Amino acid sequence: MSKILGIAFAGHEAAPLAAFAQRLGLPFDLLVLTGNAETDLGAEKVLSAGLSDLPPASALVEALRAHATGYTHIAGISSMASKDVLARLAGALDCAMVTDVIAADSPTVFKRPIVAGSAIATVEVLDPVAVLTVRPAGFGQPNRGGSSAVETISISAASNVVVTNRVQGGGARPDLTQAKIIISGGRPLKDAATFESVLGAFADKVGGAVGATRAAVDSGIAPNELQVGQTGKIVAPDLYIAAGVSGSTQHMAGIKDSKVIVAINKDPDAPIFETADFGLVADLFDAVPELTSKV
């Protein structure tokens, strides 16, 4: 009998995990590591760990193993945390793993992007158990109703790995993976202060998030957690505005699921204009402030 365990590293991941399980048509339990555990998502059981921080992967996997038996699928939402922990869990369970699932043909056949999104691979799971990380954009919203039984579980953080420092970026803006509107920029933004003042002003006006290209992060213009692309965040907002972004394959791999992509670039030959729904050939230092003042 197939059954899914959805592991939510943050409370808001429970809903897209439920949507994924519902689209697969399989019964599921949810294990919520941090944050609020929603109970109206159709899970047979909700396990709530109530952690304030995630323990190091080795310790977390030791604790998760005990809860991961009896399932054919163990799924998380694609993130750096889920890849860190769930790949180790797949190793511990000696089972199959499929990362960055974007669609399911059946409960054992999944689609995922490879080579920075240049191709889509259809992957068949040959093992009785599969660990999956899922990109939520392809699975819609969960049907809500009922009330799942909630069980509080204890996850031991005891570890020979010591977390000596944590630096949280962000602030008041929404998380990139959840934002409805994202404005992102590349190296033309010059420096951290310019990046923040030009893009941040627009983001704050519309309640959106700010993203960055790898080049912008590498040159210290933006912090690493804002990087969007193949090896950064994969985003799927309603509106993605790329300002001064040329549109490398690696960057585009992270934004293809956006509903509407806008490119603002003074170079009319920038490759991003081939993918953007709307292109504005203009200097971003004129266009973005004008946009901010008029929305």
Added chain:
Amino acid sequence: MRILVPVKRVVDPYAKVRPLADGSGLDTTGAKFEINPFDEIAVEEAVRRKEADPSVEIVVVSIGAGECEEQLRKALAIGADRAILVETSEAYDSPSIAAELAAVVAAESPDLVLMGKQATDDDNNQAGQMLASRLGWPQATFASKLELGAGKATVTRETDTGTETLEIPLPAVVTTDLRLNEPRYIALPGIIKARSKPLERRPAQTTPRLRTRVLKVESPPSRAAGRKVASVDELISALKEKGVL
């Protein structure tokens, strides 16, 4: 201290690759092959550790066909001491790679396995964590800074919300992210020297048991062609019409 750096031969990450017409794989005709860029960062980092402490020995390993020698020679040119080519024509998935790497670890007893967080062809991001789990070693993925001390490593790693710093006991597996370093340009003397460094060919110690199989590779759905707008005003009305602003 011995550092083991697994390197994967991948199709040039900056080349445009397309699926074969029959969907059986990628068309790599005429394409160049490179060290996976994240593995190259791992080699570079190991070499910097060796430059700081000459007692460090760097062993690079690749699993695949004979042509992987090209990438191993490049790693030797960057500054690795010796190379192992696990020669095989079998298909591997990440669990199978982790199993074979575990056999190499058993033979070589490294203090640290330093490897790319993911390969830019399959984009899996699995092998390092699976290896760590199989060995029962701690791990630090997405490393952006690495310091080695007596019996421990201090690793700053990138997270979804910022960074965190871990102190992990050795032996351990550390996977590299983009900002750990910028690999050096390889000068000619390094390339010449690499030709005479030891490269040992070994048969695989494990038989891959595939847990997944790629059935088909196809082009992604293309987005419908967009249009240019002439002004910010026109852009705003277009976005309002789409209901996204």
